[in-house]
Amino acid sequence: MARVLASEIPHHVGEQVSLLGFLHWKRDLGGIQFALVRDRSGIVQVVVEKGVDLPLAESSIRVTGKVVENAKAPGGYEVLANGIEVVSAALEPSPIEIPKEEWRVNPETLLEYRYVSLRGEKARAALQVQAALVRGFRNYLDAQGFTEIYTPKIVSAGAEGGSNLFGIDYFEKRAYLAQSPQLYKQIMVGVYERVYEVAPVFRAEEHATSRHLNEYLSLDVEMGFIQDEFEVIDLEENLLRAMLEEARHTTPKQLAMLEVEWPNTQEMPRLSHAEARRILREELSMPVGQDFNEEAERALGAYAKEKWGVDFLFVTKYPQVARPFYAYPEGNGVTRGFDLLFRGLEITSGGQRVHQYEVLIEQLRNKGNDPANFAGYLEVFKYGMPPHGGFAIGAERLTQKLLGLPNVRYARAFPRDRHRLTP
Ligand code: AMO
Secondary structure: OOEOOHHHHHHHOOOEEEEEEEEEEEEEOOOEEEEEEEEOOEEEEEEEEOOOOOOOOOOEEEEEEEEEEOOOOHHHEEEEEEEEEEEEOOOOOOOOOHHHHOOOOOHHHHHHOHHHHOOOHHHHHHHHHHHHHHHHHHHHHHHOOOEEOOOOOEEOOOOOOHHHOOEEEEOOEEEEEOOOOHHHHHHHHHHHOEEEEEEEEEOOOOOOOOOOOOEEEEEEEEEEOOOOHHHHHHHHHHHHHHHHHHHHHHOHHHHHHOOOOOOOOOOOOEEEHHHHHHHHHHHOOOOOOOOOOHHHHHHHHHHHHHHHOOOEEEEEOOEHHHOOOOEOEEEOOEEOEEEEEEOOEEEEEEEEEOOOHHHHHHHHHHOOOOHHHHHHHHHHHHOOOOOEEEEEEEHHHHHHHHHOOOOHHHHOOOOOEOOEOOO
């Protein structure tokens, strides 16, 4: 008998079907047993006669039986089993009872047993929504004439400043894991004008926080022949709308299950850094520096929500001291760099870049870098690099804030944090 998926069950009422999946949950009521079977499309209730031996939860099984309607069953249908075959038995009881404990047990426990906790409905849904966001990212940019690129993750110098680089041995040389594809995506603007990359990057963050990972998925964009950074911001606004639409259209069940409060995607106001500082100081009575800390970002997010009813807020014209050497200087210590806050968390940095060779050399030196270490990058600026700019979205942070996850680590299947290298 051909396999029927959980999602197809409503089309087979009265028929004998065969289901393949994992034993999600079981309960023996004495006279009768209930089981939930989970496959890639969803979960089905199965009624099993007493006396039939069910294997341990998380075993994979084949169920044959008749589909009937039952208003009390999850989804309104169930399968009256007349055959249970164990495809692959669980050898031990699962270390966490997935349907009951998901996101209720201590996060460390969930991550420790990630190979089974990922099977939980919420964990599965969160990563599927993330995949939809990434699909929306690719689809939108493809349609706008961007080319997908793949840059090296083993590099000879950091792009974002030296403090959080992971060093590795590269034969007889010292190398690093890439913090960002920044320098390579800029070089690739000279090739395709418009490029993007979806790839992991690495940051040796010493502190365990709810928003930092040591390996995360960076959604990078870079485009040439721009007027200024606002062209880049316009693109990011439309890109985010397209990404969120893709998630809404292709993962509606997952979003409903996670009880997602949909963000306002209509308006994404732009505030200069100077104006943001003024608000923090004068209206919110907060101490402010040249770069915003987590608390300042949260306060700005709350302010924007209350005052304008928005979830996304661009902060533009960042001071030079708070930006890397490649940020385009506008004079008076201000750059064309911007950040995007989503619900009070920075999910993007971006901006216009320096495209003039001499200015780059000078800015590298001003930030205490030896231009010789950036030789492979600098060369291309001798060959007609146009004004360009771009940004990077942290995929896990976007997912975290969209779904209201308590910790960014839940937005990654196998997170790497200060203390975790396995599973
Ligand atoms: P930045 O270093 O600000 O900019 O990083 C861009 C975005 O990546 C995310 N992010 C992180 N997510 C999880 N864990 C971390 N440790 C972490 N660090 C950063 C954030 C952040 O906004 N080259 C520039 C981008 C550009 O200008 O194009 C860069 O990497 O969402």
